[in-house]
Amino acid sequence: MLLDLGVKRGDVVGIYMGMVPEAVIAMLACARIGATHNVVFGGFSADAVAERMNDSGAVVLITQDGAWRRGAIVELKQAADAAVKRCPKIRHMVVVKRTAQAVKMKSGRDHWWHELLSAAASTHRAKGFGSEHPLFILYTSGSTGKPKGILHTTGGYLTQVAWTAKHVFDLRDTDVYFCTADIGWITGHSYIVYGPLANGATVLMYEGAPMHPEPDRLWTMVERHGATIFYTAPTAIRAFMKSGEQWPARHDLSSLRLLGTVGEPINPEAWMWYQAVIGGGRCPVVDTWWQTETGAIMVAPLPGATTTLPGTATQPLPGIIVDVVRKDGTSCAPNEGGLLVVQHPWPSMLRTVFGDPARYRSTYWSDFPKRGSHPGWYFTGDGARKDKQGNIWIMGRVDDVVNVSGHRLGTAEVESALVSHRSVAEAAVVARPDEIKGQALVAFVTLKQGASRSNLPRLAEELRAHVGTEIGHIAKPDAVRFAEALPKTRSGKIMRRLLRELVSGANVTGDTTTLEDMSVLEQLRDED
Ligand code: 7RM
Numbered sequence: 001m002l003l004d005l006g007v008k009r010g011d012v013v014g015i016y017m018g019m020v021p022e023a024v025i026a027m028l029a030c031a032r033i034g035a036t037h038n039v040v041f042g043g044f045s046a047d048a049v050a051e052r053m054n055d056s057g058a059v060v061l062i063t064q065d066g067a068w069r070r071g072a073i074v075e076l077k078q079a080a081d082a083a084v085k086r087c088p089k090i091r092h093m094v095v096v097k098r099t100a101q102a103v104k105m106k107s108g109r110d111h112w113w114h115e116l117l118s119a120a121a122s123t124h125r126a127k128g129f130g131s132e133h134p135l136f137i138l139y140t141s142g143s144t145g146k147p148k149g150i151l152h153t154t155g156g157y158l159t160q161v162a163w164t165a166k167h168v169f170d171l172r173d174t175d176v177y178f179c180t181a182d183i184g185w186i187t188g189h190s191y192i193v194y195g196p197l198a199n200g201a202t203v204l205m206y207e208g209a210p211m212h213p214e215p216d217r218l219w220t221m222v223e224r225h226g227a228t229i230f231y232t233a234p235t236a237i238r239a240f241m242k243s244g245e246q247w248p249a250r251h252d253l254s255s256l257r258l259l260g261t262v263g264e265p266i267n268p269e270a271w272m273w274y275q276a277v278i279g280g281g282r283c284p285v286v287d288t289w290w291q292t293e294t295g296a297i298m299v300a301p302l303p304g305a306t307t308t309l310p311g312t313a314t315q316p317l318p319g320i321i322v323d324v325v326r327k328d329g330t331s332c333a334p335n336e337g338g339l340l341v342v343q344h345p346w347p348s349m350l351r352t353v354f355g356d357p358a359r360y361r362s363t364y365w366s367d368f369p370k371r372g373s374h375p376g377w378y379f380t381g382d383g384a385r386k387d388k389q390g391n392i393w394i395m396g397r398v399d400d401v402v403n404v405s406g407h408r409l410g411t412a413e414v415e416s417a418l419v420s421h422r423s424v425a426e427a428a429v430v431a432r433p434d435e436i437k438g439q440a441l442v443a444f445v446t447l448k449q450g451a452s453r454s455n456l457p458r459l460a461e462e463l464r465a466h467v468g469t470e471i472g473h474i475a476k477p478d479a480v481r482f483a484e485a486l487p488k489t490r491s492g493k494i495m496r497r498l499l500r501e502l503v504s505g506a507n508v509t510g511d512t513t514t515l516e517d518m519s520v521l522e523q524l525r526d527e528d
Pocket of ligand 1: 140152163186187261262263264265287288289291292293313380381382394396397
């Protein structure tokens, strides 16, 4: 189909779809003909699509009429139309029929997937390409407003995603592997599509929302399909904890034999809950640290070989050389907080920021540059500490690491302490400038269903005391603010930058295009 539309090797093809099989088929079709795919998450707006298509120079956009989400239609074709108006290089749109409501088709430009397919040749011989041939561009947000087009290539990327999928998930032929990520994120690329499929795995892919129509939606599917491996994010685990154990308890989850997490530090409480309630105490939990930029898992236990510990992704995988260092590049002492660097190239590393090699250098390679005999290190942007056993404890992005009265604290640690309190569902901790301490902590907290809201000032005091007991008085937040919800990106990451701007008395000025629900921010601001 793509060849019939004149797509050539090296052309960029946009994919703006929900979680339908055709999305994976489209990605693999690009790979077969040497086109570079640029998947944009189906929850993004027309503006976000246009920006990403134009930045990458895409010539074709594959989309669908609509996607199903909580029983309603997400109008993808409509949004794609609005986007493509501003994308002069896009020559064709291919539209999968999924929801079948009426959509406008522009003749000559727009084509139905099923019509192109019935006209296309029924066989195609996959072409071979060099290992450094571009495979995909995936946009990710940085500290500035403009998203970065992370470029991955073919050989090294596939080598590392295939190896890590096989060994970190202990993937076997009999497994039914279920990863809840969306293919619009790197986790979907590497651990729904390329890693498992390169191993010939059976992959379970789910189109809808995790809590719809009820909070046991995913457990229904684990039971029905006999899923054996389950990979999700801490934010989802905390949401399941919040809705209560009765939901997983309704289902036979005994098919599960391995659980994974990714995306943010997992607080030990959530790790224990996941292990006990979902894993029935039988399943190893693999906490996997990696990034869009690293392409594949870098730090994680090898089940059966590595001793796991709640809250740490444990040790770098074989061949991955990381360290926690000070700003001057010297190694930190055990448990001393520092910067997580990768000191040796790895197969699936990003090759550049598409169209902006200067930004690639300055973002990743300027903190520990190549100089004299120093080879130059990759800076992850994450703060971490390494314990005596060599386990890596991620403390969050460095902008989430704060200094209170000369003490270096990971806001993630304070959050983890807060979440270990019986009333707390989720917490986000940020710093505001403080004349005496340098920085002071403000905690935003959402409460579990059923937690008493009758005396919030007393609960705030209790939470401060609780953090005092868990970490030490230095970590006690100066203020605890109760919220209905926390501002999150569509992939579930708490946008601490917005909270930081809010508590610093500054206007929230930065980019908010990745915020899932704008009203959450308004609500917090009104209470200010
Ligand atoms: C895979 C993914 C990357 C950032 C990374 C960290 C955080 C990811 C973990 C984690 C603690 C983990 N790619 N992060 N995994 N923090 N423990 N297991 O999420 O590009 O979207 O984000 O996510 O800060 O730098 S990403």
